[in-house]
Every structure is written in C-alpha cells, then in structure tokens.
Amino acid sequence: MLELNNGGDFxxxxxxxxxxxxxxxxxxxxGRLLADTGSxxxxxxxxxxxxxxxxxxxxxxxxxxxxxxxxxxxxITINAARCFFKTPKRNYILIDAPGHVEFxxxxxxxxxxxxxxxxxxxxxxxVKENSRRHAYLLSMLGVEQVAVLINKMDLVQYDQQVFxxxxxxxxxxxxxxxxxxxxxxxxxxxxxxxxxxxxxxMSWYQGPTVLGVLDAFQAGKPPVEKPFRMPVQGVYKFTxxxxxxRIIAGTVETxxxxxxxxxxxxxxxxxxxxxxxxxxxxxxxxxxxxxxEPVTSVEAGYAxxxxxxxxxxxxxxxxxxxxxxxxxxxxxxxxVKIFWLGKNxxxxxxxxxxxxxxxxxxxxxxxxxxxxxxxxLNINRGEEIQRHNAAECILQLERGIAFDLAQEMxxxxxFVLVDNYDIAxxxxxxxxxxxxxxxxxxxxWSRNYNWQTSIIPREDRIREYNQxxxxxxxxxxxxxxxxxxxxxxxxxxxxxxxFVYFLGIVNLLYGVDADIKRxxxxxxxxxxxxxxxxxxxxxxxxxILIVTARELTQSDLDLIxxxxxxxxxxxxxxxxxxxxxxxxxxxLERFSSHEAGAEMIEDYLLKKGVLQGFN
Amino acid sequence: xxxxSKLENRSIHILREAYAEFRNLCMLWSIGKDSTALLWxxxxxFFGHVPFxxxxxxxxxxxxxxxVYRDKLAREWHLDxxxxxxxxxxxxxxxxxxxxxxxxxxxxxxxxxxxxxxxDGSWPRYRLNHTxxxxxxxxxxxxxxxxxxxxxxxxxxxxxxxxxxxxxxxKSDWDLAEQPPExxxxxxxxxxxxxxxxxxxxxxxxxxxxxxxxLRENIPVVPLYFDRGNGKRYRSLGCWPCTKPVESTxxxxxxxxAELKTGKFKNVAERxxxxxxxxxxxxLESLRRAGYM
Numbered sequence: 001m002l003e004l005n006n007g008g009d010f011x012x013x014x015x016x017x018x019x020x021x022x023x024x025x026x027x028x029x030x031g032r033l034l035a036d037t038g039s040x041x042x043x044x045x046x047x048x049x050x051x052x053x054x055x056x057x058x059x060x061x062x063x064x065x066x067x068x069x070x071x072x073x074x075x076i077t078i079n080a081a082r083c084f085f086k087t088p089k090r091n092y093i094l095i096d097a098p099g100h101v102e103f104x105x106x107x108x109x110x111x112x113x114x115x116x117x118x119x120x121x122x123x124x125x126x127v128k129e130n131s132r133r134h135a136y137l138l139s140m141l142g143v144e145q146v147a148v149l150i151n152k153m154d155l156v157q158y159d160q161q162v163f164x165x166x167x168x169x170x171x172x173x174x175x176x177x178x179x180x181x182x183x184x185x186x187x188x189x190x191x192x193x194x195x196x197x198x199x200x201x202m203s204w205y206q207g208p209t210v211l212g213v214l215d216a217f218q219a220g221k222p223p224v225e226k227p228f229r230m231p232v233q234g235v236y237k238f239t240x241x242x243x244x245x246r247i248i249a250g251t252v253e254t255x256x257x258x259x260x261x262x263x264x265x266x267x268x269x270x271x272x273x274x275x276x277x278x279x280x281x282x283x284x285x286x287x288x289x290x291x292x293e294p295v296t297s298v299e300a301g302y303a304x305x306x307x308x309x310x311x312x313x314x315x316x317x318x319x320x321x322x323x324x325x326x327x328x329x330x331x332x333x334x335x336v337k338i339f340w341l342g343k344n345x346x347x348x349x350x351x352x353x354x355x356x357x358x359x360x361x362x363x364x365x366x367x368x369x370x371x372x373x374x375x376x377l378n379i380n381r382g383e384e385i386q387r388h389n390a391a392e393c394i395l396q397l398e399r400g401i402a403f404d405l406a407q408e409m410x411x412x413x414x415f416v417l418v419d420n421y422d423i424a425x426x427x428x429x430x431x432x433x434x435x436x437x438x439x440x441x442x443x444x445w446s447r448n449y450n451w452q453t454s455i456i457p458r459e460d461r462i463r464e465y466n467q468x469x470x471x472x473x474x475x476x477x478x479x480x481x482x483x484x485x486x487x488x489x490x491x492x493x494x495x496x497x498x499f500v501y502f503l504g505i506v507n508l509l510y511g512v513d514a515d516i517k518r519x520x521x522x523x524x525x526x527x528x529x530x531x532x533x534x535x536x537x538x539x540x541x542x543x544i545l546i547v548t549a550r551e552l553t554q555s556d557l558d559l560i561x562x563x564x565x566x567x568x569x570x571x572x573x574x575x576x577x578x579x580x581x582x583x584x585x586x587x588l589e590r591f592s593s594h595e596a597g598a599e600m601i602e603d604y605l606l607k608k609g610v611l612q613g614f615n
Numbered sequence: 616x617x618x619x620s621k622l623e624n625r626s627i628h629i630l631r632e633a634y635a636e637f638r639n640l641c642m643l644w645s646i647g648k649d650s651t652a653l654l655w656x657x658x659x660x661f662f663g664h665v666p667f668x669x670x671x672x673x674x675x676x677x678x679x680x681x682x683v684y685r686d687k688l689a690r691e692w693h694l695d696x697x698x699x700x701x702x703x704x705x706x707x708x709x710x711x712x713x714x715x716x717x718x719x720x721x722x723x724x725x726x727x728x729x730x731x732x733x734x735d736g737s738w739p740r741y742r743l744n745h746t747x748x749x750x751x752x753x754x755x756x757x758x759x760x761x762x763x764x765x766x767x768x769x770x771x772x773x774x775x776x777x778x779x780x781x782x783x784x785x786k787s788d789w790d791l792a793e794q795p796p797e798x799x800x801x802x803x804x805x806x807x808x809x810x811x812x813x814x815x816x817x818x819x820x821x822x823x824x825x826x827x828x829x830l831r832e833n834i835p836v837v838p839l840y841f842d843r844g845n846g847k848r849y850r851s852l853g854c855w856p857c858t859k860p861v862e863s864t865x866x867x868x869x870x871x872x873a874e875l876k877t878g879k880f881k882n883v884a885e886r887x888x889x890x891x892x893x894x895x896x897x898x899l900e901s902l903r904r905a906g907y908m
Contacts, residue, residue: 010617105796112798422795
C-alpha cells in the first residue's frame with residue numbers, strides 16, 4: 001500500500017526571484033552569489049571574461065547572466081534567467097527578473113514561480129517607479145516572503161544614513177500594500193559586501209547576509225490540509241494494448257485524495273467513488289522500495305489520475321472536490337482584481353478568454369470599479385485598463401465556472417486573461433457577483449448530483465451510434481420556414497443513419513407545459529427551462545436533437561446551454577435579419593427553398609465535423 | 616516532496632496541458648538522454664501510452680548505434696515514430712563532413728532546415744509501420760502546431776530565456792523580447808494560423824537531475840553514454856564528425872551521477888565536446904533564433 005505524500009527526508013529546494021528597478025544591480029548581485037557560492041561551471045567565467053576582452057569591455061559580474069549578445073549590447077536583462085546555487089541548508093533556483101518596465105511581463109513570469117523574493121534598490125537612486133510596481137505585483141502574485149537589498153553601498157561610502165533614508169521611504173510603501181519584509185540589508189554586489197560574507201566595511205550593520213536571509217525563509221509547504229481540489233486536465237481512455245481504464249487525470253492543487261472517497265465535480269455536480277488511484281503501468285514506479293505497490297492516497301503537488309466506480313461523464317475544466325468538504329463556488333459573473341500586461345489596453349465589450357485551473361471561457365469586462373496606479377497607488381475611474389496598471393472590476397463569463405475565493409484558496413482563486421493569442425493579464429477572484437443564471441445552475445447542479453448514472457459510459461454510446469449528441473437549435477422570426485427546414489434536416493440525417501429527432505417547442509406546450517400554459521401569462525423562462533430539460537434527456541440518450549423556437553435572445557440561449565451542458569449546442573438563425581441580441585453559430589440568410597436551406601445547414605454542420613463519432 | 620518528484624510532477628502537468636490543447640502535437644526525440652527521459656515522462660503522464668508522434672531529425676551523420684536504439688524502443692514501446700531529413704543537402708553534399716560547409720552551416724541545413732520543413736509538412740516524413748518494421752513515406756502532411764522539446768535552461772545562456780510554452784512565428788523565428796508572460800500553471804496555448812508553439816517540460820531540470828532521474832526510474836539509455844572498456848564515453852550525443860567522446864571510466868548511470876556530482880566533470884560545461892558551439896562566440900543564439908533546438 002502506497003501513499004504519495006510530502007513527507008520523508010530529502011534536501012529542500014526553493015525558487016527565489018530577484019526584482020527591482022532597471023540598473024539597480026540585480027544581475028551583479030546574482031553573478032556575485034553564483035561566484036561566491038562556487039556555483040559557476042568551469043569555463044563560464046573565463047568564457048565571459050574572454051568575450052569582454054574581445055569587445056574591449058571591463059568584466060562585470062552581471063555579464064555572467066546576460067549571456068545573450070543583444071542583452072549585452074543593450075546592457076539590460078530582457079527575460080527571466082534561471083540559475084542554480086546551493087547553501088549547506090538547501091538548493092536554490094534563482095530567477096533574475098528584468099527591471100525595465102517594457103519587460104514587466106517577464107518579471108511576472110519569473111516572480112510567479114518564486115516562493116520568496118529579493119527586492120533590490122540602488123542606495124544612490126533610492127526608491128524608483130519599478131521598485132514600487134514590482135513590490136505591488138509580488139503582493140498580487142502571492143509571494144509573501146520578501147527581503148529588501150539596498151545595493152551599491154560602495155558608491156555612497158557605506159553611509160548608514162543613506163541606508164536608513166531609503167529604508168524608511170520604502171518601508172512605508174510596502175506597508176500600504178501589505179508586504180512585511182523579513183529584513184532590509186545594506187549590500188554591494190560589485191564588492192561582495194553582505195552577499196555571501198558579512199561586510200567589514202559596515203560595522204554599523206549587525207544583520208544577516210543575503211545567504212543568511214535566504215536560508216531563514218520557509219520552504220513552501222504544500223497545502224495538504226486545505227479542501228481537496230483537482231482541476232481535471234483530461235479523461236483518458238487509451239484502448240491500445242487492451243487497456244480498459246478510464247482515468248480522470250490532473251494535478252492535485254490542495255488537499256488529499258484516498259481510494260474510497262466520494263468526489264464531486266464542479267460546475268456539473270456529478271459525483272462518483274474513487275475506485276483506484278492510477279500510476280504508470282497500473283502501479284507507481286520510482287523511489288526505492290515501492291515498485292509495484294498500488295497507490296492508496298495522493299496529496300497536493302502530485303500529477304495523478306484516478307478511476308471511479310461509476311461511469312459518469314466529466315470533462316476537462318471541471319474541478320474535482322471531495323463530498324463533505326468546503327465546496328468550490330460556481331458563477332458566471334465575478335468581482336476580481338486584475339493586473340494588465342497586454343500591448344493593447346483592456347476595454348469594454350471585447351471578448352477575452354479567461355483561464356482558471358483547466359477551465360477556459362469567454363469573458364467580457366462589464367464594469368471597472370477602480371483603476372489603480374501601481375506606482376503612486378492613486379485610484380482612478382477609467383474607461384479602460386492600461387498596460388501595467390491594476391484594477392478592480394466585474395467580468396461577465398459566457399458560462400459558469402468553478403472557483404474558490406483567492407483569499408481562502410489562492411490556487412483555485414486566480415486566473416489569466418488571453419487577448420488574441422497571448423496571455424495579457426492575471427487576476428484573483430474576490431467574490432461572485434450577482435448573476436441571472438445562478439438559479440438555473442443551482443437546479444442543474446442538484447439534478448446532476450442526484451442523477452442515477454447508467455453503467456454505459458457516454459463515450460461507448462458515442463462509439464456505438466457513431467455520433468456525438470448535439471442540440472441543433474433553429475431560431476428566427478415568425479413563418480420564415482424554421483419548422484419545414486428542421487423537418488427536412490431531420491430526414492436527411494436519418495437517411496445518413498443518424499439517431500435524430502425533431503422537437504418543436506409547441507410539442508411541449510400542451511403536455512409537459514400544460515400546467516403553466518395560461519393565456520396572457522409570461523412563463524417564457526419556465527418554458528425554456530423545461531425545453532432544456534427535455535433536450536437534456538434526449539442528449540443523454542445519445543440523440544442528435546433538432547429544436548425550433550421563435551426569436552431566441554442571448555439570455556434564452558445562455559439558459560438552454562446551462563441546462564444541457566456539457567453537450568454541444570449549435571445555434572442557427574433562419575431569415576435575413578437577426579432581430580435579437582443572440583450570437584449564433586450559423587446564419588442562414590437566404591435560401592431558394594426549404595430543401596436548399598436544410599442542405600446549407602447540413603453542409604455547415606458537416607464541415608464542423610459534428611456528425612463524426614468523436615469530438 | 617523531493618527535488619526529482621517535484622520536477623517530475625511539474626513536467627507531467629505540462630505534458631498533459633500540451634496534450635489537451637494541441638490537436639497536432641509531436642515530441643522531438645533526439646535519442647539523447649534528455650529527450651529519452653522526456654519520453655519516459657510522457658509514458659508516466661499518460662499511464663503507459665504515448666498519445667502523440669515522435670519526430671527524429673536524422674542528419675545521416677548520427678552515430679549508428681543511436682538509430683538502432685531508436686527503432687528498438689519505438690517497437691517495444693509502440694511509439695508513433697517519424698523521421699525527416701534534408702535530402703537535398705545530403706544529395707548535393709553541402710555538409711561539413713563533405714568539406715562544403717562550416718560546422719554551423721551544416722547544423723543549419725541538416726538540423727534547423729530539416730526540422731522546420733519536417734514540422735510544417737513541406738518535406739517528406741517517414742513513419743514507422745509497426746507491422747512491417749519499415750519506415751514508409753507518410754501521407755499526412757499537416758503541420759504540427761505543438762512541438763514538445765527536451766531542452767533545459769542550464770544548457771547554455773539562450774535556453775535559460777525560454778518559457779514552458781514558447782510561441783514561434785511563421786518562419787519558426789523566436790521573438791525573444793515579445794514573449795507573452797506565463798504564470799500560475801497557465802501557459803500560452805493559443806496560436807495564430809501558420810504559427811506553432813514549442814513546449815519545454817524539462818526547462819527546470821539540470822544535467823545531474825536527468826541522470827539521477829534515469830537512475831531512479833531505471834530508464835534505458837543508449838550505451839554510448841557509458842565507457843565500454845576504452846576509457847571514453849559520450850557526455851552529449853550528436854553527429855559523429857562534430858561530437859567527441861570524453862575521457863571517462865563511468866560504466867553505468869550511477870557512476871555517471873557520481874562523476875557529475877563529485878568527480879572530474881563537476882565544473883565542466885556539458886557541451887564542451889560540441890564543436891559547433893565554439894564557432895558562435897559562446898552561444899547557440901543565432902541558431903536558436905532560426906529554430907534550432
């Protein structure tokens with residue numbers, strides 16, 4: 001019996017980042033740290049000295065890091081470089097983050113990986129713009145252990161007063177953003193004072209060296225005592241070699257999972273009991289002594305996978321939790337704090353992709369509560385969020401996702417925003433904002449949670465019927481030919497051997513909806529909910545379902561999508577003009593006959609591959 | 616969690632993200648120790664399966680044992696194995712061993728160019744048919760949009776600037792200054808048409824980590840890495856005209872680890888035996904910008 005946990009005797013390692021304003025001497029300090037801890041590969045020092053000689057430049061410790069040619073010519077670090085050194089206590093990965101504001105995205109990339117940070121300030125120049133901005137970002141990124149190095153003390157004759165002045169100014173700023181530094185150190189990277197060895201030139205300073213401060217930091221303890229969270233990366237069923245396992249794979253962010261636990265997935269609400277925790281070849285390999293033993297539990301930090309007793313259908317993007325522990329929240333409207341790094345400002349109305357855990361969903365900025373200048377801490381009410389600024393705002397998502405509040409569960413409470421193809425910002429969730437679909441989602445969650453699951457897995461049905469269940473929603477104005485087209489489409493699919501069914505909304509009106517069908521009384525939302533539930537049943541059974549309904553709006557579509565999730569919906573508008581706010585997948589504007597119209601829709605669906613067995 | 620397990624779990628997470636986000640995904644397998652360890656990680660990530668194509672760029676100057684070893688593992692592990700090469704340059708003898716190119720020009724033709732055109736599908740690809748055991752011309756010429764590569768940040772300067780997911784433009788160029796940020800386990804998995812993304816799951820590993828992992832997991836590596844009686848072994852594998860063995864009596868993985876940690880190689884750069892690096896003023900940067908691995 002094997003438990004994958006974080007115990008045991010081993011050498012610790014820790015990732016640290018060094019940040020600060022451009023030219024305040026970060027790279028020199030890193031070069032000095034590497035040289036003084038004997039961490040440079042043989043030949044590297046000589047190589048860099050040789051390049052300096054060839055280019056008639058005096059050697060600097062910083063060049064050890066700036067191994068790239070154009071960096072050396074510009075004299076600035078443009079990316080976060082990693083290097084390694086050791087103390088008797090532990091191994092360090094040191095990330096050298098660039099100080100130039102143009103490269104703030106690289107600084108963020110470096111700093112987000114770190115468990116602790118060194119903030120470097122030039123004693124002569126004092127606190128500059130990026131000394132502040134970097135500190136602000138560290139607090140957003142969740143880096144809590146910080147030490148401030150007041151550098152270039154050799155240039156101010158090792159004067160204590162200069163050190164005290166800088167310390168006082170910076171200390172106040174850090175306080176305002178909630179950073180409590182472990183220490184302020186007077187250092188000189190160039191001369192080596194207080195880096196690896198205590199300085200003999202500053203008898204007034206009795207504190208630790210940089211190495212001493214680093215060794216005093218706590219190495220991160222994985223959050224094993226928090227509620228269990230595992231964002232689903234994928235559901236694997238690799239059939240080659242007769243493998244019949246259906247494995248739900250992901251990395252455990254927090255908590256611990258044991259065989260026999262009941263897991264609940266969010267946002268769907270589906271649940272099952274853990275049959276096995278899977279590893280390569282069916283058993284764990286690796287560390288001495290446990291080859292061949294089955295795994296019985298797994299903890300935060302492990303990339304793992306498990307099988308369930310039940311054949312439920314869950315998808316990438318859901319978060320697995322354990323029944324009885326604090327639940328993740330689900331919402332589609334979030335109050336968040338973000339920082340923006342994109343070339344173009346973040347604006348109202350534009351569609352961004354939000355990625356949280358393994359979920360990915362379209363998102364729009366709907367309200368800016370305040371924009372914060374991360375340097376002056378001044379608050380503005382802007383119409384957009386400029387590059388390098390922070391903001392509190394409300395985001396509207398295209399569907400509900402599962403998350404936690406950043407304050408309680410940072411790992412599942414933070415997200416990035418993608419603009420076009422690039423990650424352009426990051427943020428943390430403060431709370432769920434009011435949201436129209438909350439009631440429908442709660443109802444769906446409860447339906448799924450209590451669902452009696454068939455022993456036939458969804459993917460077996462897909463393979464057997466050679467089709468993916470999908471809802472084809474045909475909408476448009478009155479008497480434009482929706483129903484005749486839908487019926488012809490049904491016939492055509494049927495003739496292709498597909499399991500397909502046509503359902504007009506009127507088919508529900510006198511049966512399923514008989515109790516709410518009263519003249520002059522608006523039960524539109526309840527009608528749509530029941531339509532959605534009826535569709536859900538047919539989709540669960542593996543059908544392709546064609547539904548017609550008049551003039552659906554975007555919020556109607558959102559409601560139906562919420563109810564039939566995770567099945568795919570293809571929304572199609574028939575008629576020359578779209579008269580509501582709905583965003584459809586296909587617009588059938590003009591057609592010579594109903595037959596031709598149905599054929600055009602069929603072509604569109606075939607091109608999208610919806611009639612194939614696997615998505 | 617110990618150091619190797621931490622590295623292993625992060626790499627597996629990255630591999631699974633790549634598998635989820637890229638439809639046309641492949642992994643470069645140079646047959647060396649790094650990409651072989653990466654291949655092992657893929658088998659762990661996908662519970663014994665490797666659900667994407669492995670690509671080998673065959674310069675035709677690889678040490679022959681490497682090819683034998685490649686095909687042996689490809690059969691045993693049921694790998695979807697594909698190779699590509701610069702047939703034109705080889706036919707016209709525009710290579711360094713033929714005396715018609717500098718080392719760097721030769722690398723650029725046989726590796727960089729061959730890789731670029733194998734990935735985008737514009738040159739022939741040869742796929743292993745597991746039934747016949749032969750390589751056959753592959754009919755599929757779709758470009759790969761996600762390419763998993765086993766580079767490490769500690770290898771040399773330019774590699775330490777890479778991201779886990781690193782977008783390349785239409786010409787396979789690497790725009791170093793404009794790389795988007797990457798944080799909190801979120802990677803740049805979106806890409807414009809015609810471009811591709813390189814994925815680097817081993818970025819945080821060092822040479823010693825790789826060997827200690829090979830030792831821990833008992834991963835089979837090509838025997839060229841070991842001294843087989845003549846007091847020499849390869850520390851880094853490449854084409855035979857440009858890669859020299861080092862003086863070493865390490866006969867197995869454990870002895871290599873000992874040698875790297877405490878012995879004669881403790882402070883000697885790994886690629887010291889690669890002659891092409893020296894032509895380039897101390898970095899592979901000019902090659903990497905053009906798409907070299």
